[in-house]
Structures are given as C-alpha cells and as structure tokens.
Amino acid sequence: MSLALQLLVNGLVSGGLLGVAALGVALIFGVMRVVNFAHGEFITLGAYATWLLVSQLHLSPLVGLPVAFVLGALVGVVVQAVVLARVTGRPELDVLMVTYALSVLGLGLFAQGFGGDFRSYSQGPHGNLDVAGAIIGWRSLTVLLACVAMSGATVLVIQRTRLGLGLRALAQNRDSAATCGINVVAAERIAFALASGLAAAAGCLVSMIGTTTPNVGHDLVLDAFVVVILGGMGSISGALVGALALGLVQSVVSYALDDSWSRMVAYLLLYCIILLRPQGLFGRAAA
Amino acid sequence: MSEATIERAPPRPHLRSDTLGLVIATIALAALGIALPALGASGYIRTLVYYSAFYLALGQAWNIMSGLTGYLSFAHGALSGIGAYGVVIAMNADWPMGASLAVAGGAAVLASLVIGATSLRLRGAAFTFATLFFQELMLLAVRKLPFAGGPGGLVLEQILPEWIAYVGMILLAGVATIGFALIRRSRLGIRVLAIKGDEDAAASIGIAATRLKLILFCVSALLAGLAGAVHALFTASLYPDVAFSVDLSLIALAVPLIGGVATASGPALGALLYVGLREALQLIAPSAHLTILGLLLLVVVLYMRDGIGPTLARLIRRSR
Numbered sequence: 001m002s003l004a005l006q007l008l009v010n011g012l013v014s015g016g017l018l019g020v021a022a023l024g025v026a027l028i029f030g031v032m033r034v035v036n037f038a039h040g041e042f043i044t045l046g047a048y049a050t051w052l053l054v055s056q057l058h059l060s061p062l063v064g065l066p067v068a069f070v071l072g073a074l075v076g077v078v079v080q081a082v083v084l085a086r087v088t089g090r091p092e093l094d095v096l097m098v099t100y101a102l103s104v105l106g107l108g109l110f111a112q113g114f115g116g117d118f119r120s121y122s123q124g125p126h127g128n129l130d131v132a133g134a135i136i137g138w139r140s141l142t143v144l145l146a147c148v149a150m151s152g153a154t155v156l157v158i159q160r161t162r163l164g165l166g167l168r169a170l171a172q173n174r175d176s177a178a179t180c181g182i183n184v185v186a187a188e189r190i191a192f193a194l195a196s197g198l199a200a201a202a203g204c205l206v207s208m209i210g211t212t213t214p215n216v217g218h219d220l221v222l223d224a225f226v227v228v229i230l231g232g233m234g235s236i237s238g239a240l241v242g243a244l245a246l247g248l249v250q251s252v253v254s255y256a257l258d259d260s261w262s263r264m265v266a267y268l269l270l271y272c273i274i275l276l277r278p279q280g281l282f283g284r285a286a287a
Numbered sequence: 288m289s290e291a292t293i294e295r296a297p298p299r300p301h302l303r304s305d306t307l308g309l310v311i312a313t314i315a316l317a318a319l320g321i322a323l324p325a326l327g328a329s330g331y332i333r334t335l336v337y338y339s340a341f342y343l344a345l346g347q348a349w350n351i352m353s354g355l356t357g358y359l360s361f362a363h364g365a366l367s368g369i370g371a372y373g374v375v376i377a378m379n380a381d382w383p384m385g386a387s388l389a390v391a392g393g394a395a396v397l398a399s400l401v402i403g404a405t406s407l408r409l410r411g412a413a414f415t416f417a418t419l420f421f422q423e424l425m426l427l428a429v430r431k432l433p434f435a436g437g438p439g440g441l442v443l444e445q446i447l448p449e450w451i452a453y454v455g456m457i458l459l460a461g462v463a464t465i466g467f468a469l470i471r472r473s474r475l476g477i478r479v480l481a482i483k484g485d486e487d488a489a490a491s492i493g494i495a496a497t498r499l500k501l502i503l504f505c506v507s508a509l510l511a512g513l514a515g516a517v518h519a520l521f522t523a524s525l526y527p528d529v530a531f532s533v534d535l536s537l538i539a540l541a542v543p544l545i546g547g548v549a550t551a552s553g554p555a556l557g558a559l560l561y562v563g564l565r566e567a568l569q570l571i572a573p574s575a576h577l578t579i580l581g582l583l584l585l586v587v588v589l590y591m592r593d594g595i596g597p598t599l600a601r602l603i604r605r606s607r
Contacts, residue, residue: 035412086589093357094588096415097544100361101584104537108577222423225416260427267420267427274413275405 002133007251013140013209015247016147020202021224022231022239023154024195030171030234031191034084037099039224041106042072042196043217046203048114051212054121061124064204065146072200073193080192085185103218110214118211125208143205150201151240154194158236167191171234223250223263226270232279309468309551316555317461321454335566337453339558340460341518345535346542346554347463348510351470352503353540354549357483362402362418364535365425366395366508367515371530374516375441376434388516395512396505403504408497410486426531440526443519452521459517463510468551470506479503511539541580545587547594556596 021043028036049071050064083102087095125138158164166187169177178184199217206216227246231238246266253262320336328336349363373391378384398421406417430438470476481489482496490496519525542561547553564583568576591598 035415083585083589091357092411093353093359094592096359096412097540097588098585100359101581101588103581104577105581105585108575108579108581112574112578222420226420229416260430264424264427267424270416270420271405274409274417278409278413 005132005134007255008248009134009136009140009144010254011248011251012244013144013147013247014250015244016144016151017202017205017220018223018227018247019240019243020147020150020198020205021220022227022243023151023236024198024202025221025224025228026231026234026236026239027154027158027167027191027195029228030236031167032084032088032188033174034095034099036195037096037221038079038102038106039195039199040217040219040221041103041110042076042199043203043206043220044106044110044212044214045075045217046072046200047207047212047216048110048119048203049200050204050207051119051121054123055119058123061121061204061208062142064207065201068200068204069197072203073197075200076193076196077189079196080189084192085188088188107214107218114212114214116213118213119207120211121207137209139209143209146205147202150198154198155236155240157194163187163190223266226266229270230273306468306472306551310465312552313461313464317457320457324450324453333453335562337456337521339562340456341514341521342538342542342561343460343554343558344456344463344514344517345511345539346546346558347460347467348507348514349539350543350548350554351463351467351510352500352507354543355471355476355479355483356500356503358407358414358500360418360504360507360540361415361533361536362421363507363511363539364533364537365422365531366398366511367518367535367539368425368429368527368530369398370395370512370515371519371525372429372435372441373512375443375519375525379441379444384520388513391516391519392509392512395508395515398512399504399508400501403501407500407504422531422533422536426527429527429531435527436525438527440524440530442525443523447520447523452517455517455520456514459510459513463514464551464555466506466510467554470503471549471551475499475502537580541584543594545583545595547596550594550597553594553596557594560595 021039024042025036025039028034028039046064046068049068050061053059053064053067054061079102083098087098125142127138129136129138129141158167166177166182167190169180169182170184170187170191174184177187202220203217206212206220210216223246224243227242228234228239230246231240231242246269250262250266253265320340323336324333345363345367348366349360352358353360370391373394374387377387377390382390402417402421403414406414429435435441471480478489478494479499481492481494482499486496515530519530538561542557543549543554544557545560546555546557564579565576568579572579587594
C-alpha cells in the first residue's frame with residue numbers, strides 16, 4: 001500500500017513538471033501553429049538561472065521561480081520577435097527548421113557556457129514527510145504544489161480573462177479572430193512569452209529535484225511532445241491529463257524496470273497514437 | 288499552412304544537358320578523390336575527403352526524402368546507425384562483405400517502412416515527430432540489445448585494408464548524387480515536387496502521395512544505411528552513443544540545407560563547407576561547434592531559403 005502511494009506521489013511530481021512543460025508546447029502550437037523544438041532550451045535556461053542564483057548569490061531556489069519566469073518570458077519575446085515572426089506563413093519545413101536550429105543553438109550555448117557537468121545544490125526545502133509509510137520529500141512536495149499552482153493559473157488566464165479569450169479565438173480560427181479585431185501579432189507574442197516563462201519556471205523546479213545539464217530541458221520536452229500528441233495537438237486540458245497519465249505510467253515502469261525503459265514506453269506510446277488515433281485521445285479529427 | 292506553401296516558386300526545370308554535366312562532374316570528382324592516395328595525398332587530406340564523402344552521401348539521402356517532399360526527417364543518423372550495426376553483425380557472423388552490405392541496406396529500408404507506414408499518411412509534423420522519436424528510441428534500444436553489444440558496443444573482427452571504406456564511400460556519395468539528379472528529373476521526381484507544392488492539388492490530379500513519399504523514404508533510407516555501413520567498415524568499432532548520436536542526423540540535414548536544398552550540387556557544397564568549418568573550429572574554438580552550426584542553420588533558413596549555393600548563383604547572375 002505504501003509502495004503504491006509512493007509511486008503515486010513520484011508519478012504526480014514528474015507528471016506535474018511534464019504538465020507545465022506540455023502546457024507551453026500546446027499553447028504555442030494552439031495559438032501560433034508552431035511546433036517549438038526549442039521549448040526545452042527554455043527549461044534549461046530556467047534551471048541554470050536558478051542554479052546561478054543559488055550557488056553565486058546564495059539565494060533560496062524558490063526565489064528562482066519568479067526570476068526564471070520573467071527571464072524566460074523576456075528571452076521568449078525577443079526570440080519570437082526577432083526569429084519566429086519572420087517565418088509566419090512560410091512553409092512548414094521552414095518553421096520546423098527554425099525552431100530546430102534555435103534548439104541546436106541553445107544546446108550549444110549551454111554546453112559552451114556551463115560544460116557538461118552535473119549541477120545541483122542542497123539549499124531550499126529539505127527534509128521528508130512520512131505519510132502512511134510513503135516518504136515524501138519537502139522538495140518534491142514544493143515542486144508538485146508549484147506545478148499545480150502554475151498550471152491552475154495558466155488555465156484560469158486562458159479560460160477566464162479577455163486575453164485568454166483572444167488566445168482561444170486565435171487557436172480556433174486565425175482569420176476570423178483577426179477580422180474580429182484581435183491583434184494577432186501581439187497575441188502570438190504574449191502566448192510565446194507566457195509559454196517560455198512557464199518553461200523556465202519549470203526549469204527552476206527541475207533544478208530543485210534533479211541535476212542540471214545542458215540536455216535537461218531537451219529530454220523533458222521529448223516527453224512533453226508525447227503528452228501533447230497524446231492529448232491532441234494544441235489542447236490544453238488534453239496536455240495536462242496526458243501529462244499526469246504519462247507521469248504515473250513512467251513512475252511505475254521506472255520502478256518495475258528502469259529509467260530508460262520508462263522513456264522507451266513513452267516513445268512507443270507515441271507510435272501507437274500516431275498509428276491508431278492521430279488526432280490524439282481528446283482531439284477532434286483534423287478538418 | 289497549405290495556402291502558404293504555394294508561394295514558394297517551383298524550382299527551375301532542369302535541362303537534359305544540366306543533368307549530363309552534373310553526372311560528368313560527379314564522375315570526374317569521384318575519380319579524382321579515388322586517385323588522391325596514388326597522387327601522394329597525405330593522410331590528413333584523405334581523412335577530409337573521406338568525411339566529405341560520408342557527409343555528402345548522408346546529405347543526399349536526406350535530400351532525396353526531405354529536400355524533395357518537404358517532410359523533415361530527424362532520423363537519418365539512426366538509419367545510418369542501423370546500417371552500421373547491420374554490416375558489423377553480419378560480417379562478424381562470417382557473411383561475405385557484399386551480403387553484409389545488403390543486410391545493412393535492407394535493415395535501414397525496413398526501419399524506414401516502419402516509420403513511414405505509421406506517419407507518412409498524415410500531414411504536417413507527424414512524420415517529423417515519428418523520426419525524432421525513432422532516433423531516441425533506437426539509441427535506448429541498442430544499449431539494451433545483447434546481440435548489439437549493449438552499451439559497450441561492437442568491434443568488427445575482420446581487419447580490412449583502409450582503401451575499401453575510402454573508395455566505397457566516394458563511390459556511394461557519387462551514386463547518391465547522380466541518383467538524386469536522376470530522381471528529380473524523373474516522372475517520380477516531378478510528381479513529388481507537385482506534392483511539396485500543394486499536396487491537396489497533387490492528390491486531386493491522381494498522384495498517390497503517400498505511396499510516393501514512402502518510396503522516396505525507402506530509397507533515402509537505403510542510401511543512409513549504406514553510408515553508415517561503409518562508415519562502420521572505416522571505424523571498425525561501434526558505440527551506441529556514437530552510431531546513434533543525434534549529431535549525425537543534424538549533419539544529414541545541415542549539409543543540404545546549407546549548400547542548397549532540393550538541388551543535386553548543393554549538398555556537395557554543403558559537405559565541403561561543413562568539413563572545412565569543423566576543421567577551422569577545431570583550431571579556433573572547439574567547444575563552439577554546436578552554437579555555430581545552430582546559428583548557421585538559422586541564418587540560412589531565415590535569409591537564404593535555398594541555401595548558400597543557389598543564393599550565390601543568383602547574386603552572381605544579378606551582378607552581371
């Protein structure tokens with residue numbers, strides 16, 4: 001029983017992180033119709049920023065959460081305005097190539113700036129909580145709560161605000177949204193900044209419970225892609241449900257076999273979805 | 288997206304003489320490359336020529352699929368890795384070299400059928416995702432497979448003379464380049480360019496888009512698998528992290544994109560530029576390799592959509 005609880009908690013923590021990463025991927029795809037291969041590099045950015053804050057300025061990693069969000073959003077705005085805005089309306093090959101090139105560039109910069117070392121720190125929440133025999137670290141709990149708060153806030157913004165209404169309209173039909181007076185350029189920039197900020201904040205959390213390497217975001221985003229495809233490309237709720245499901249499955253597979261099997265299961269799942277239900281579990285068939 | 292793809296102007300139709308010239312130039316360059324050791328070229332030059340040929344072969348393989356159809360593949364490194372493992376496993380089981388190379392090519396084609404059958408009937412990014420995850424999946428799987436040596440890799444037991452891989456790779460690069468030119472000129476090539484231009488319109492005039500894409504992907508995978516196989520004969524040892532590294536997939540797409548995508552001569556320029564760039568960076572800034580490559584790709588896709596070769600040609604024509 002305590003084992004099941006332990007696996008559940010582990011699954012929720014990794015599912016939560018995956019959810020925040022997938023939320024950004026789904027948001028960018030939904031609003032801009034862009035598959036952002038560079039999303040993982042924003043996660044890595046947040047992770048290194050937090051590591052620098054903790055190791056150089058001796059701040060709590062929790063300070064890293066807002067700092068990473070703002071930093072990620074700022075870099076996101078610049079990248080969107082300077083690079084992605086140039087390829088809107090170009091063939092899909094060009095758009096995919098541009099985000100892929102950005103990803104390669106990011107991987108190169110992180111590898112150059114920080115080397116391949118594993119970075120971690122011991123500051124921040126520590127200690128364990130014993131709940132009915134399951135050991136839950138305060139760090140994991142902090143990460144889980146932060147993920148729930150961030151996803152909740154994002155869903156609220158999208159469902160309940162005027163800005164969210166505009167984004168949803170854009171995702172539904174670009175031309176009609178533009179005719180209704182929605183500023184498409186500004187909305188795309190805001191969506192990208194929001195998604196990049198979320199990714200960097202997720203990176204802060206990743207640095208808290210794991211080790212930071214130049215590849216850390218890249219690997220997480222591969223799983224996030226699986227989740228986004230599972231939930232139906234561009235569907236926010238689908239992505240969140242998919243993330244929790246994949247997090248739980250991976251937690252069980254990691255325990256029963258090992259970590260690389262749990263990644264293989266995720267990737268094989270992707271092939272099954274593409275083969276059996278390309279529109280995703282919750283998505284509508286493409287028009 | 289489909290309305291946006293129309294605006295790209297169709298490539299200039301090649302004249303028969305253009306193709307003939309390209310075939311002659313390719314044969315001449317390949318002959319020169321093969322003759323270099325006899326002309327007293329140093330080991331360093333031979334290595335540079337070899338790697339240019341390797342990257343050209345991979346780049347042309349990518350060009351045949353992604354360059355012609357516009358469906359972006361991230362899996363060509365993994366396809367060449369499958370070829371590499373195929374040839375070493377077969378030769379270590381005492382198969383003759385020819386049969387082992389056939390095994391290598393066949394295995395890569397089989398893999399391309401698996402990726403293609405699931406994803407090529409779908410539009411958009413499905414194929415790209417399928418290739419991306421295939422690459423990751425292969426690396427994880429090969430580390431687990433006992434007959435592939437696990438994480439420690441495999442060693443080719445037979446010791447081959449150096450010239451076999453050298454000559455083999457130059458011949459393969461030449462065949463791939465001529466093959467690309469012939470495919471592009473053929474009925475198949477023209478129909479595929481129609482798919483790239485507007486898949487709905489192409490389908491409506493009776494072009495079987497999915498089947499043609501699959502055929503091209505198989506041809507492409509065969510070349511990539513053979514390139515990996517010949518390279519395995521060159522290195523004689525295989526490690527999963529090297530044979531299935533993402534770097535090879537990156538090179539396979541960077542070479543044609545930088546030199547000139549969907550042209551026969553572009554990848555040759557791209558391969559030379561890439562090998563030159565890598566050598567120069569090794570002297571100046573060894574750790575900047577990925578950064579520079581990412582930046583270069585970004586600049587090329589943003590400002591020189593057809594690659595450096597055709598852009599230069601256009602500038603020269605304009606200045607006359």
